[in-house]
Amino acid sequence: MPNLKPKIEETIVTYSVLDREISNSDFLKDPDLYRDNLPQPYRRIDKIVQGILEDVWNNIEKNENELKIEQNKHRAQTFDVSTTLDVTDINCMCLSNDDYNDFVFAGSKGFIYAIDTGKLSPIDKFDLNKVVTDISTNIIKIYSSQLKPSVYLIVSITDSGHLFTHVFMREKFYLVQSLTQETDSERKFSYKKCEISKNCEFVAVFIES
Numbered sequence: 724m725p726n727l728k729p730k731i732e733e734t735i736v737t738y739s740v741l742d743r744e745i746s747n748s749d750f751l752k753d754p755d756l757y758r759d760n761l762p763q764p765y766r767r768i769d770k771i772v773q774g775i776l777e778d779v780w781n782n783i784e785k786n787e788n789e790l791k792i793e794q795n796k797h798r799a800q801t802f803d804v805s806t807t808l809d810v811t812d813i814n815c816m817c818l819s820n821d822d823y824n825d826f827v828f829a830g831s832k833g834f835i836y837a838i839d840t841g842k843l844s845p846i847d848k849f850d851l852n853k854v855v856t857d858i859s860t861n862i863i864k865i866y867s868s869q870l871k872p873s874v875y876l877i878v879s880i881t882d883s884g885h886l887f888t889h890v891f892m893r894e895k896f897y898l899v900q901s902l903t904q905e906t907d908s909e910r911k912f913s914y915k916k917c918e919i920s921k922n923c924e925f926v927a928v929f930i931e932s
Contacts, residue, residue, distance in 0.1 A: 811831065812831045812832050813829050813830070813831050813836075814830055814831055814832070814861070814862055814863050815829065815830045815862065815863055815864050815865045816828065816829045816830075816865065817865050817866055817867045818867065819867055819869065819875055820867055820868050820869055821869045821872075821875075824840060825839070825840060825841065826838060826839060826840060826846075826875070826891070827840055828865055828867050828875075828877050828891070829865070830862025830863070830864070830865040830879050831861075831862060832860070832861045832862070833850060833851050833852045833860040833861070833862075834848050834849065834850055834851065834862075835848065835849045835851070835862060835865070835877065835879055835887075835889065835896060836848045837891055837894070837896065846894045847891075847894055847895050847896055848896075849889060849896035849898070851887065854887075854898060854901055855885075855901060858881070858883055858885055859881050859882055859883040859885070860881055861881055861882045861883075862879045862880070862881055863880060863881065863882045864879065864880040864916065864917070865877065865878070865879045865880075866878045866879075866917045866918070866919050867919070868919035868920070868921065868922070868923045869922065869923070870890070870922065870923045871922075873892060873893070874890065874891070874892040875890070875891045875892070876888065876889075876890060876899075876919060876923045876926075877889040877890070877891055877896075878917045878919060878926065878928075880914050880915070880916070880917065883913070884912075884913025884914050884915065884931070885901075885902060885913075885914065886901075886902040886914040886917070886928065887900075887901050887902070888900045888901075888902075902914065911932060912930045912931060912932040913930070913931050914928055914929070914930060915929045915930065915931050916928065916929035917929070
């Protein structure tokens with residue numbers, strides 16, 4: 724007869740931190756053990772999920788901080804230009820150098836323009852060809868300073884080295900002086916550069932012989 728052994732029931736013992744006393748060595752092995760009472764493998768899964776959530780939250784905070792920094796950056800003021808300025812062949816420009824730079828003065832071939840920076844529109848222009856006819860009136864350099872409120876001194880220099888001084892007030896140009904006494908063939912020097920002090924107390928010019 725076959726030798727039959729009685730069947731012994733096997734019991735599976737599951738591990739749980741609740742079934743034993745926690746010692747100091749357990750904390751050194753797993754610092755989360757004191758606050759996390761889940762048995763393995765759930766404790767490991769919980770730690771992975773918590774790590775993922777923490778990374779997601781850190782990325783959200785990082786993106787929000789970068790967005791705040793970008794929004795707080797200073798941006799230059801922009802204007803929607805609905806009209807086209809009727810100025811052509813501009814060679815040079817300068818600001819009016821008052822408190823708010825209310826005007827821009829521009830020089831071109833034969834003309835000097837005054838442009839209102841608030842309205843973005845030309846106010847007045849001066850035709851140099853009506854003053855002189857035997858020299859070049861192509862303005863290549865222009866300078867400005869405020870004489871007193873709403874009154875400005877403008878100095879312009881042509882490509883041939885001649886110099887013009889104007890006063891701009893009441894939205895109109897007035898010619899002060901034209902330093903073009905000699906013709907191009909008779910001239911002994913040329914005006915190359917100009918500097919105007921604040922309130923127009925002094926005007927310095929660089930001359931090349």
